[in-house]
Amino acid sequence: MVAVVGGGQLARMMAPAAAELGVHLRVLVEDPTTAAAQVVVDAPVGAASDEEAIRALVTPGGASPGADVLTFEHEHVPNALLAALVDEGTPVRPGPAALVQAQDKIVMRRRLTELGIPCPRWAALPSDPDQARAALTEFLRATPGGEAVVKTARGGYDGKGVRVVAEATAADDWIDAHLAGGPELLVEDKVPFTRELAVLVARRPSGEVRTWPVVESVQRDGVCAEVIAPAPGLAPELAEQARAVAVQVAEGLDVTGVLAVEMFEVPERDGRGSGPAVLVNELAMRPHNSGHWTIDGAVTSQFEQHLRAVLDLPLGGTAPTARWTVMANVLGSTLERLTDALPELGARFPEARVNLYGKGVRPGRKLGHVNVSGEDLDEVRRRAVAAAALLRGESIEES
Numbered sequence: 532m533v534a535v536v537g538g539g540q541l542a543r544m545m546a547p548a549a550a551e552l553g554v555h556l557r558v559l560v561e562d563p564t565t566a567a568a569q570v571v572v573d574a575p576v577g578a579a580s581d582e583e584a585i586r587a588l589v590t591p592g593g594a595s596p597g598a599d600v601l602t603f604e605h606e607h608v609p610n611a612l613l614a615a616l617v618d619e620g621t622p623v624r625p626g627p628a629a630l631v632q633a634q635d636k637i638v639m640r641r642r643l644t645e646l647g648i649p650c651p652r653w654a655a656l657p658s659d660p661d662q663a664r665a666a667l668t669e670f671l672r673a674t675p676g677g678e679a680v681v682k683t684a685r686g687g688y689d690g691k692g693v694r695v696v697a698e699a700t701a702a703d704d705w706i707d708a709h710l711a712g713g714p715e716l717l718v719e720d721k722v723p724f725t726r727e728l729a730v731l732v733a734r735r736p737s738g739e740v741r742t743w744p745v746v747e748s749v750q751r752d753g754v755c756a757e758v759i760a761p762a763p764g765l766a767p768e769l770a771e772q773a774r775a776v777a778v779q780v781a782e783g784l785d786v787t788g789v790l791a792v793e794m795f796e797v798p799e800r801d802g803r804g805s806g807p808a809v810l811v812n813e814l815a816m817r818p819h820n821s822g823h824w825t826i827d828g829a830v831t832s833q834f835e836q837h838l839r840a841v842l843d844l845p846l847g848g849t850a851p852t853a854r855w856t857v858m859a860n861v862l863g864s865t866l867e868r869l870t871d872a873l874p875e876l877g878a879r880f881p882e883a884r885v886n887l888y889g890k891g892v893r894p895g896r897k898l899g900h901v902n903v904s905g906e907d908l909d910e911v912r913r914r915a916v917a918a919a920a921l922l923r924g925e926s927i928e929e930s
């Protein structure tokens with residue numbers, strides 16, 4: 532039995548993979564209507580921060596089987612509790628020492644810097660507001676483009692804890708909020724990247740590691756809108772470098788399960804003719820939006836691989852099954868029920884692989900995605916984006 536904390540779409544998409552592997556999945560869901568609760572039979576309700584609920588998830592008692600392993604679909608689980616469970620003999624994968632690197636961007640930057648992993652120039656801001664403003668002003672003075680990116684160390688997602696600033700006062704509210712118990716802050720150079728890449732890697736406790744091809748992720752307003760697999764026109768040496776960096780992170784941080792490494796592709800590492808390079812942006816220790824293409828475009832999906840990895844089973848192949856796969860996210864919709872779009876979508880894009888998460892519609896919310904695979908990238912991309920547009924309730928011209 533695999534116990535999963537978190538009832539969103541990532542846990543939901545583990546369900547078909549668990550069914551295929553014959554693995555019993557038990558998911559701790561926030562309430563009985565979440566994306567995962569709709570499809571997972573064994574879905575107790577409770578908060579990720581609730582010790583009782585986590586303990587009951589792992590050891591339900593009665594005739595129910597205990598968990599072979601505890602894993603996650605998000606990083607927001609109290610670390611002390613996980614450490615206690617490990618001490619008591621429950622396998623927790625990824626383990627708490629690894630997971631903290633994905634919970635806190637300052638801890639992550641510090642560790643990656645120690646490991647010699649290429650990152651943007653960064654600094655943690657002091658907790659005293661005046662010192663924080665002074666440090667930010669100082670940092671901005673040294674940044675090449677005159678702009679920097681301030682981030683909350685914890686709790687951010689989909690660009691919500693990220694702000695581009697040109698002067699220290701632009702972060703005043705966050706700096707003040709920190710003193711009132713808000714998250715710590717860090718600042719980074721605003722990287723003049725050519726595009727954003729991601730490498731998905733899986734690692735099992737016995738050490739086996741596999742990466743999927745490097746993908747390009749297209750972000751809009753800090754949110755992933757499209758993923759192109761593999762990243763078009765990526766120099767083979769750079770692809771090799773990106774995959775090596777991801778493996779180095781997985782091994783250096785002792786990650787088990789699936790790890791997504793978000794990266795920036797930059798034209799120059801050092802501005803002295805060294806050529807293109809990658810810098811690591813952030814880490815997610817779980818299946819990730821940049822890997823949804825693997826459900827339909829790779830031999831083994833990230834969801835199946837995550838289950839295999841946390842169960843310490845041999846990892847599945849990661850080769851793509853098509854020349855190109857494009858994933859387009861459905862972000863918000865004017866439709867009340869996305870399924871109303873299926874007749875037209877199915878008729879116009881029979882090759883499109885639709886995945887809807889069963890979530891209520893809210894502006895900009897990730898409600899589902901579409902994968903399209905094929906030989907001609909422009910065509911594949913156009914059709915994936917058009918199919919996703921139908922699910923957003925837009926009318927489109929031609930197929």
Ligand SMILES: Nc1ncnc2c1ncn2[C@@H]1O[C@H](COP(=O)(O)OP(=O)(O)O)[C@@H](O)[C@H]1O
Binds near residue numbers: 687688721722
């Ligand atoms: N140092 C940076 N330079 C330029 N853009 C950045 C930088 N950091 C983040 N961004 C942009 O903001 C997006 C979200 O930032 P990220 O740190 O990944 O936060 P989140 O946890 O919200 O995903 C990134 O995908 C990228 O587009």
Ligand SMILES: [Mg+2]
Binds near residue numbers: 689793813
């Ligand atoms: Mg991110």
